[in-house]
Amino acid sequence: MKIGVAGGGIAGLTFLNFAQREGLDCSLYEQKEHLLEQGSGIALGINAMKILADLELDVPVLGEGRMLDAMLLTDAAGRTISRTDLKVIRETTGLPSVCIQRSDLHRLLASRLDPSRISTGRKITGVQTVSSETDTKGQQRKVLLQSEGESLSFDLLIGADGIRSTVRDSIEPVREYRYSGYTCWRFIVDLPEPVDPVAYEMLGRGRRFGIAPVKENRVYCYATENAPAGRFTEGLDKRSFAERFREFGGPVPAILDTLIRSDQATLIHRDLADLHRAVLGFPGRHVLLIGDAAHATTPNLGQGAAMGMEDASLLVILLRESHSIPQLIRNFIELRQNRVEMIRSRSFWLGKINQLENSALRKLRDTAFRCVPEGAAERGLISLLLPPEGVRLPVEKG
Numbered sequence: 201m202k203i204g205v206a207g208g209g210i211a212g213l214t215f216l217n218f219a220q221r222e223g224l225d226c227s228l229y230e231q232k233e234h235l236l237e238q239g240s241g242i243a244l245g246i247n248a249m250k251i252l253a254d255l256e257l258d259v260p261v262l263g264e265g266r267m268l269d270a271m272l273l274t275d276a277a278g279r280t281i282s283r284t285d286l287k288v289i290r291e292t293t294g295l296p297s298v299c300i301q302r303s304d305l306h307r308l309l310a311s312r313l314d315p316s317r318i319s320t321g322r323k324i325t326g327v328q329t330v331s332s333e334t335d336t337k338g339q340q341r342k343v344l345l346q347s348e349g350e351s352l353s354f355d356l357l358i359g360a361d362g363i364r365s366t367v368r369d370s371i372e373p374v375r376e377y378r379y380s381g382y383t384c385w386r387f388i389v390d391l392p393e394p395v396d397p398v399a400y401e402m403l404g405r406g407r408r409f410g411i412a413p414v415k416e417n418r419v420y421c422y423a424t425e426n427a428p429a430g431r432f433t434e435g436l437d438k439r440s441f442a443e444r445f446r447e448f449g450g451p452v453p454a455i456l457d458t459l460i461r462s463d464q465a466t467l468i469h470r471d472l473a474d475l476h477r478a479v480l481g482f483p484g485r486h487v488l489l490i491g492d493a494a495h496a497t498t499p500n501l502g503q504g505a506a507m508g509m510e511d512a513s514l515l516v517i518l519l520r521e522s523h524s525i526p527q528l529i530r531n532f533i534e535l536r537q538n539r540v541e542m543i544r545s546r547s548f549w550l551g552k553i554n555q556l557e558n559s560a561l562r563k564l565r566d567t568a569f570r571c572v573p574e575g576a577a578e579r580g581l582i583s584l585l586l587p588p589e590g591v592r593l594p595v596e597k598g
């Protein structure tokens with residue numbers, strides 16, 4: 201079986217690692233000239249770290265990133281609302297929670313891959329499925345990936361080309377994305393002193409400020425603000441951005457001052473949106489979707505990358521077990537649909553709750569978070585991120 205992967209992000213690179221380990225005939229095509237993604241940081245929960253351990257990449261990731269001991273939810277002044285003990289989760293599951301720069305994660309995922317299997321600078325322009333006249337079960341169908349006038353033929357095409365997927369939109373165009381109602385800025389900055397291995401999310405009035413260490417004295421930060429889509433299209437300079445978030449206390453003022461003074465730190469801005477519904481594949485077309493191409497989600501649970509990695513991990517199991525490509529895709533859809541929709545929905549509504557502006561509702565929210573029994577947050581996170589082991593495949597028909 202010849203497999204093509206469109207997109208060299210986290211989901212695509214994770215799958216290519218699995219495919220290479222399994223000895224599959226698989227090639228990846230990325231439209232950017234380089235695989236490495238620059239800019240922000242990323243949180244890797246215990247489910248992501250479990251998959252990286254399976255690929256023997258967990259130790260390198262720990263070496264490049266920062267293992268976290270706790271997550272704190274605070275008000276804008278820095279007063280604790282709730283605390284999740286990641287050390288307890290680590291001791292319970294044997295798996296760490298890590299924050300790392302995206303560029304470092306991309307480099308590690310690409311580090312063990314056969315370069316001859318990766319083509320960069322290849323813009324994908326469309327997808328076409330063809331078959332012979334005698335084909336009745338779809339077994340002999342081929343997927344043609346159109347790339348700048350060239351047609352690349354595969355038995356199975358995996359679209360891993362992000363929320364604005366060309367592969368997906370060539371078959372079923374997304375007419376509208378679901379805007380979250382808030383916009384987001386991200387940056388990474390070096391601080392003069394080492395920081396504790398603790399991630400923070402601080403809740404303001406219709407605003408949030410998040411801080412997570414990616415190195416001993418380097419932090420990844422994000423800031424969100426309720427706003428109509430497109431309001432900040434022209435961008436903000438660093439000083440104007442800092443003034444918008446001066447309501448936050450704790451470590452934020454020092455971080456903002458460092459951002460303004462830094463020549464290296466840059467702001468990355470994006471309106472946050474997801475898909476109205478997950479689209480995981482097209483069995484009759486021999487096309488399957490993973491990562492943001494299939495189920496783009498808002499980042500409130502820190503699970504966007506992890507869901508794409510879970511897709512890749514499951515897909516390689518199905519490739520061993522399924523007897524036909526259409527059935528493989530149907531199995532994938534059946535096994536992933538509920539989970540990715542649940543994560544997507546929870547993430548979307550958690551964002552709405554944490555972006556509240558009404559003072560009474562914010563007080564009620566904070567009180568509810570404070571009333572969570574000791575240990576419940578840790579148990580809930582383990583249950584959410586590590587569902588029961590094992591893959592039970594649906595019975596193949598025909």
